[in-house]
Amino acid sequence: xxxxxxxxxxxxxxxxxxxxxxxxxxxxxxxxxxxxxxxxxxxxxxxxxxxxxxxxxxxxxxxxxxxxxxxxxxxxxxxxxxxxxxx
Amino acid sequence: xxxxxxxxxxxxxxxxxxxxxxxxxxxxxxxxxxxxxxxxxxxxxxxxxxxxxxxxxxxxxxxxxxxxxxxxxxxxxxxxxxxxxxxxxxxxxxxxxxxxxxxxxxxxxxxxxxxxxxxxxxxxxxxxxxxxxxxxxxxxxxxxxxxxxx
Numbered sequence: 001x002x003x004x005x006x007x008x009x010x011x012x013x014x015x016x017x018x019x020x021x022x023x024x025x026x027x028x029x030x031x032x033x034x035x036x037x038x039x040x041x042x043x044x045x046x047x048x049x050x051x052x053x054x055x056x057x058x059x060x061x062x063x064x065x066x067x068x069x070x071x072x073x074x075x076x077x078x079x080x081x082x083x084x085x086x087x
Numbered sequence: 088x089x090x091x092x093x094x095x096x097x098x099x100x101x102x103x104x105x106x107x108x109x110x111x112x113x114x115x116x117x118x119x120x121x122x123x124x125x126x127x128x129x130x131x132x133x134x135x136x137x138x139x140x141x142x143x144x145x146x147x148x149x150x151x152x153x154x155x156x157x158x159x160x161x162x163x164x165x166x167x168x169x170x171x172x173x174x175x176x177x178x179x180x181x182x183x184x185x186x187x188x189x190x191x192x193x194x195x196x197x198x199x200x201x202x203x204x205x206x207x208x209x210x211x212x213x214x215x216x217x218x219x220x221x222x223x224x225x226x227x228x229x230x231x232x233x234x235x236x237x
Contacts, residue, residue, distance in 0.1 A: 015146050015218035016230035063151035083232040086217030087128055087188045
């Protein structure tokens with residue numbers, strides 16, 4: 001995966017969610033001054049992603065689980081993770 | 088605490104991985120564990136809908152999966168006060184009968200070893216970003232949206 005641009009938010013989808021949405025990765029412009037805060041929940045809505053964010057999807061910011069209402073910063077890597085099934 | 092975690096993109100033999108883990112401990116001068124608990128998970132020959140399974144595909148989140156496995160293992164091993172931990176996990180296409188996961192815990196007593204092994208297995212099933220897709224013999228496939236019951 002390519003490194004995120006410092007002025008953008010890199011958004012990743014995985015597994016069934018990626019296939020439902022029809023894309024794996026997008027760059028979203030971020031406010032370099034941080035004047036307007038953007039959250040994963042807002043991006044989920046703006047990107048019109050399928051399913052219920054609160055019930056079916058977990059959020060990771062910079063490869064750490066995070067709350068969907070966490071403010072995003074330029075350069076962040078945001079991932080929407082469908083239900084996990086490891087092991 | 089000695090920790091070893093590997094993701095394998097091709098099949099691995101759990102007994103060989105265990106033997107190598109033992110050798111590494113001996114070479115690094117770590118004393119033998121009085122108790123060891125081991126779990127090996129293998130791919131079933133049937134899909135969730137009971138149809139014949141051709142293969143299981145395992146996707147992961149490069150970077151986060153490794154990081155999360157390490158954090159889960161460190162937290163769990165610290166809670167139970169164990170000496171050593173081995174986690175081997177497959178990614179990619181896995182065939183029925185092949186090993187998908189190996190968790191081994193070394194400790195001074197059987198209680199902590201067994202409890203830590205079970206707890207870590209459950210943690211990685213629910214909190215390490217892996218996704219399973221079942222490929223059936225007729226060419227159809229489906230992403231799983233959860234784990235099998237304990």
